[in-house]
Amino acid sequence: MPARLPDGAPAPADGALPETALAQLGERPLAVYVHVPFCASRCGYCDFNTYTAEELPGGVNRGSFAASAIAELRLARRTLGPDAPPVETVFFGGGTPTLLPPEDLAAILATIDDELGLAPGVEVTTEANPESVTPASLALLRDAGFTRISLGMQSAVPHVLEVLDRRHTPGRPAAAAAEARAAGFEHVSLDLIYGTPGERDEDWRASLEAALAAAPDHISAYALTVEPGTRLHAQVRRGGLPLPDEDELADRFELADELLGRAGLSWYEISNWAVGPEARCRHNLNYWRGGDWWGVGPGAHSHVGGLRWWNVLHPSAYAKRLGDGRSPAAAREQLDDETRRFERIMLETRLATGLDVALLSDAGRAAARRAVTDGLAEPAALGAGYVRLTRRGRLLADAVVRELVD
DSSP states (O other), X not given: OOOOOOOOEEOOTTOOOOHHHHTTTTSSOEXXXXXXXXXXXXXXXXXXXXXXXXXSXXXXXXXXXXXXHHXXXXXXXXXXXXXXXXXXXXXXXXXXXXXXXXXXXHHHHHHHHHHTOEEEXXXXXXXXXXXXOOHHHHHHHHHHTOOEEEEEEEOSOHHHHHHHTOOSOTTHHHHHHHHHHHHTOSEEEEEEEEOOTTOOHHHHHHHHHHHHHTOOSEEEEEEOOOOTTSHHHHHHHTTSSOOOOHHHHHHHHHHHHHHHHHTTOEEEETTEEESSGXXXXXXXXXXXXXXXXXXXXXXXXXXXXXXXXXEOSSHHHHHHHHHTTOOOEEEEEEOOXXXXXXXXXXXXXXXXXXXXXXXXXXXXXXXXXXXXXXTSBOHHHHHTTEEOBOHHHHHTHHHHHHHHTO
């Protein structure tokens, strides 16, 4: 079942943005996110806005997606106006973007360049399932301007992959990573999940070691969240699959941080490690630092100058609106100053660069001092005006944030 959209005010049919939002263009980096909502099969834990071929009615297919995305990019050009800065990062996510022909992905990227402009040194990422790429498709994507690939590995252990409903064989992610490097990709990332029901400590260690053996320059490791409405949630609710407890999850996180650090990957966000600043995902950093982005595709979210909006969910509704010359935006909301401050605290506390203490109230600054006393934040960083979490602080980041925003 796909995700649900939040509530908001009606969005205008022409997609026009208020002058207060447009006036802030250029104050932060501008990015483009392209949501490709297609999957070959549905993973049991996934609640993203994605669709398999069997879930789509006649007339909606992958072949028509690029044309709709290109139409939205032309709308973005008209909406943002001539003063918009060039795009610093592009991220194709989903779903599985690489289920589309590489020529379609290349055409969408070329349209971003034609309509909005790509900045020098632009980062262009695509997510991919390991079985959805080949040496030939990777070479085409690299030639089109893609610089970074994020491969969904999740685990190296067959019984864990089975619980997650992942279809690739355990060795395929490493092979895909090697193929991406051979094609000339500058950066290769592997995504891992820990805390799957039935996963043992030795399974998680094996997955980390297999990921490191593939020699990526970036690894993401996320604790599994069992979302209501998913197949996995139903299995857990029936008692068929036991979830790990909080102590087990903490042990998995600490093992990841230890092994990845020992291999030369440093954390820069609670769930992300990279071999150096150049390997960090600049697109995600733009999100975490409150930048601007235009989200293309069904259900995609956008943010410009404190205005947030989101597109209709279903691919058929998305394509019809654009075909009728209307914006695909379903609704939007204007963020007030306090909401923007809260979101900055919530997100920037997760970064290794730390949170600027100037964003905190007097109560928040007192909470930051308590975090240092409790071993949750680094004293030297606070002395320099930033809240930077220790490893223990990263384990308790949500609790730290709740104290900081009071």
